[in-house]
Amino acid sequence: MVLLLAGLATMQAMAWENHSLASYRAFENMPEVASAPSVTVEPLEAFLRAEEYTLEALLASQEAWGLTSIEKYPARPAELAFKADPGRSDESRRLAFLRALRVAPDSRFALYTQSDPWNPTSGTRLPSAAVSTQTEATGSGYRYGALKSGELVAALTVLATATGEPDLGLDIHLFEDSPSDWGRVYGFGPQPYGNPAVAQDSHIPFHSGFMHESRLVKLGIPTVRRNLILLRFHQFSTLAALAFRTGHAYWGWRFAGLSLHYLQDLTQPLRAALVPGEPNTKLLSAQALALVGLPGMKDELVQLRSNRCLVVEKYQSELLLRAAANKQETALEKALRNTDKDRGYTDWSERYMRDVVSLQSSRAALALAQTLTAALPAAFAADAGFDLAARETGSNLLSELIKRDSPERNRLDAALAETMANFGTHSRNALRGILRASDPL
Template sequence: MKKLAYALGALMGLMSSTAGAWGNHTLAAYRALEAMPEVVNAAPVTVEPLDAFLKAEEKTIEALLASQEAWAVANLQSYPPRPAKLAFTANPDRSDDARRLAFAHALRIAPNSRFALFIQPDPKTAVSPAPRLPSEAVTTLPMLGNASQKFQPLKAGDTVAPLAVVASAADEPDYGLDINLFEDNPSEWGKMYGFGTQPFGNPILVYSSQAPFHMGFMHESKVLYTAAPFIKRTFPQLRVYQYSTLASLAFRTGHPYWGWRFTGLALHYIQDLTQPYHATLSPGDSTLKLLAVNAISMVGLSGMKNDMVTLLSNRHLALEKYQAEVLLNSALAKQDTALDQALRNSEKDSSYPEWYDHYLRNVVSAQAAGYGNRIAQTLVASMPEGFVSDPSFDFGANEEKVTMVKELANAQPEAKSRLDALVAELLSNFGAHSRNTVRGILKASNR
């Protein structure tokens, strides 16, 4: 059993090297929230630095972070308790830098997280060039040369629309907040945070280290959990609870800018788990196949496992890139596509339970995991064979050279129609769960 767990760990390690879910969350979040009255009718908010919020609410934040830890211990499977020395304790005499560091330590996020004052303008409504903020001021991670993220600086005292704040923050957890948090990662903070060793993925690869916070394999078979219990060690539920309760506190105490910004941070993890490749270990593959592939690998024949890993990564990336290109192209052209409409359509919102603490696990990830077979079959039938069925091709290494919209322009109309319908369905879930989360946070804030 230990050998099997090791083999499954190696398989997951390679799979999790693709840590993105929906590309630039901000583009999709604008579409999901742009017709939601609670967001678009909310009054503009005054921009406030994080240090000002932390200093003004130090005592209430101390109490909240203590309650967050108690909730996590009581409610989350395989949760490693936070070391007592990392608890946030109010101290009005310390410097802003020391207070911010204590806040990062208590949340167990990367202490070099920027938390810059910025927005990503919506390309669909932008009418003139805006000032640009260098990406390194916003993220600790390198951006691809063709990245769609464009940052506009804000300054304390500016007023800004809540939609821009929450949509911009929805992409922010991919800017380094969850990087190198495990004891075998190359960081000092990982050695003090108490999360243990990285449960899967290569601990030396920077993007791999965030995967256990952005993926959640919460609905696998009992056989897999028995063989590889480490797949339970994922933490998106922790992040949703931390940021959603911080949002409610900020709203209640008169800091609406941080109310909307923390809401956006919480949305990121909800949105990640609407992606089937983040909610299940190997979409389209049975437990029996996973066990068989790993059994073969254990006797030194790793070719089948390596091929499976490459195909999973390629399909994940191809799906994400196609979706991102369609949304960006439609925004730049100031047009509507079926994907834009699906994100905005609120008809499904009330078909789900009201948002609650375990909404991510019981509603979002359960639904996404159920798409495993369908998404794999649709991608294989609809996308160019070389991208999704050829293990000799590495999509990640060639991603910047590939334009999925052009590649699919010559696809069989019926196959492309099925792909577009499925992506629209997934994004309708993305939109509905995003809005339900916003409603839940606002309700908890008495707004």
């Protein structure tokens, strides 16, 4: 029973479309980052060559963790295990590493920076294709700069840049029904939700986590119980700790940023709740009707929810970009930097993403959906015939929304500020956990 969920996943492909914009603000005043020395840029191949044997052990331990810690975990095929082989080529070693992680083997892992729009840097610009296998979203604000091996770069730049990297193609077409050679050998099984033929749909199972849906929904749509987002965080966070411990600071910060991307996705309430604002009985009824050839209710749910999700993501991104362009700090920047709540949560542990981040977001999802619906033009919230994603007027519509001065728009801004505060707080708490794990054993 995945039909309805397949459609509903599609509309979430844009969530938090440029993590780096928010990450610069979340970490720029964090002492552990701000006072960290600049690091020496190192190609991935050099790190892998130097740490082959420690990586073999770590990647084996990651697989053991997945088998015991993730519900419905799809075991990695034995032939994909990373085995140290100092005699092989750098290219072969890199491919073995990517296959052991079960990420797309054409992932770039380029040496690059994502520019901070508040402090843009000069230097050689890179085209999107140099760092990503995916077509860049219109208005995303991505600006890429080239790095060279041996160059010094600020830890903040490496960390913030890497928080955007998983959206550049790492999790594309990884399932057995995907149109890729690697999906058929990775062992993840059929794609649990989303359209396998659509690239951006195919990464959603790694970037969402419906961990707190009702028992009824979990019974009716059991695929929501698979939480591969937890796997990705664990993989990259433990790689970060290893890199720090073994003297590869550049990859320590970069793997840390990669891992934080997945946690940050869960701070978006619409990533943690399947259909906020709609009763479970309606969701399951739409599912049942679609299965017998009556998809009307499902299509309406998908379209309305798609519009709401897309506009809130673009609205948030545009607010951050406008603030940077005008050098005018807003409530979002202040919320991202605010550390007042950092110590108000339980100490970091491997349960933090599930028991703190995901739970908080799922509880906030209904209120956010209602606030968003009240603030939007009627077509966005109630017209199933209006497809925002298919129109090129999205940016203009958002500009109009920004100009509106109403209680509803003010409540939406306050809700986004609260969400950005959670983004910053949980990102810093997770980084503190990674840094503690990096201490020499």
